[in-house]
Amino acid sequence: MDLPVTAVGVGPPTDLIPGRVLVTGGAGFIGSHVVARLMLMGSQVRVLDNFSTGRIENLADAAIGGLTEADVVSGDIRTPEGVEVIHQWQPDVVVHLAAQPSVPAARRSPLYDADVNVFGTVNVLDACARGGVRLVINAASSAIFGSVAAHDLPVREDHPIAPVSPYGVSTAAGVHYLDWYGREHGLSYTSMVFGNVYGPRQEGGDCGVVSVMVDALLGGRQVVIHDDGTQTRDFIHVSDVAEAIAVACHHNGVGMVNIASGRQTSVNEVYDTVREASGVDNPACYEPLPWPGEVRNMALDTRKARELLGWHPKIGFTEGVRMTVRDARRRQAPSQILSPVWALERAVSR
Template identity: 40%
Template sequence: MKILITGGAGFIGSHLVRLLLEQGHAVTVLDDLSTGAKAHIEGLPIGLWQADIREKAVTARIAAAHFDAVVHLAAQTMVDASLRDPHFDAEENVIGLVNVLEGARLGGTRRVIFASTAAVYGDVSARDLPVREEQALAPLSFYGMTKVAGEQYLALYKKIFGLDYVVLRFANVYGERQGDRGEGGVISIFAKRVARGSSITIFGDGGQTRDFIYAGDIASGIACALRTEHACRAYNLGTQTELSLNELVRVLGKAAGKALAPAYAAPREGDIYRSALSNAAARRNLGWTPKVTLEEGLRRTYAYVKETAAQ
């Protein structure tokens, strides 16, 4: 297939580019390089468009290329940033999405894969964990809200224009080439500080839980979504496992060969307390399952951080 990946020079995108090339697809990356980096995809046989999805000109460029599929990863991904600047969050996550969808529609694209998030669910009760896709959406941040809006745009584009889509609600993604942004950024932040011999700080009591999933497993989930017959719905991509931040620190310390003692600070506004995503629907309809254990994923991530810090 001829595939466009928006945000393809970013953290998750760089994992996906490599996988899709291995599978024999023709890949073009659209990225403004504000958070992504050319170094993440340097030397790979791809097309690179340096452009901002907020600019309407991207619509015509996408339409003219007639992609078979578009994977839309480009987004503002930080809860705290969405609260500080709701205008930018909406421009990136709503206007940017509409520009991409219009290009796909006009260019005859058959399917759009949309990166959504566990943040669309908000705080759910313990009895509803792990969260299933049928759970009511109740975001606690503008970031989560713009992702809900994006999902609704996709549903209407299917209803009005017949454009197929798959929504993928990511758990907390981590791995090589991650910046200190987004929901899984805590691992990148902690790993870099540990590698430098600096202290780490947990915002809250450390009992808050997340569902941490390795970026390579997310890439394989996207690849499955590109070819599934069960499209036009949302799927969770997660490990279906709750891990407290205190336990994360213990496992990271094991990967780093160090005993870690975090400091604690006041919790941040908009952060949910407990999160874990059911992946039963993705297993059933996408034929996908996560393969990389947390221990192995953290080992790879820490090794990458150590290597890049030494360069």
């Protein structure tokens, strides 16, 4: 599968003020940072989420910023009723982050992964095309590129799309569908290819190596590193990702664009940084990979984001990991629930 970089509606930066922005998956890890960032920008923001992995507590910052109960729509992107908000509310921009985001979970259940990431995404895009949405910003992942030769790193956006996992396949399908909606329906889009996003509020489940390590060390558990730990990924802090999305809202679609740090960090380096930031020095245990065909090395070329969006990452990895550890410690302490969140909770429990 080879997809040319299609820059639908590319033009010089414009001062397009996004009045209304709908964030699907807005109660999730990345989405909740995006919602809070967009509220700061002065946009009217609504969240569409089915709370399968998202949490209402994630919206505490946004609630302080003015997000109300009426702005949180509890619905599923796979249903006509779920995407009805696009027809009714008529957002200028839709930031589509609702997804099944886990590589291991997609291996366990490719059907569910495809249902949410392919069918759900097409349902959202179709509603956007019919609803006259000015711009769609979509989340893709470096997993769409599969295994890349060392001489092609960092990967440029015009590199062949060749995923090697069900998650990579379903995410790549979203990119291809966006390209088709762009050509066929004139839908302007920015398809962001994220590196490994980390930072406060990420759940240490089975995705997010930084938060998995932070949660294990703070919880007194041993960290398991698969393989020898020299495999690399491109880590990008969630605040930088939220900033990239906020900036992109003010532009026309730029097609596919990498949002990452541009550099490789090995799993062993991640572990050393987390150990130092947490002050917990517990040796890791090394185990063989639970499945074959894991991508060995990854980094994304970020020049296009710099040139077309004027975006570049600002948070260094050590600083970002310290922020993540501070947040995890705060979450472990008995929480003081903020009253604006109670109002949002009522909206979701109905």
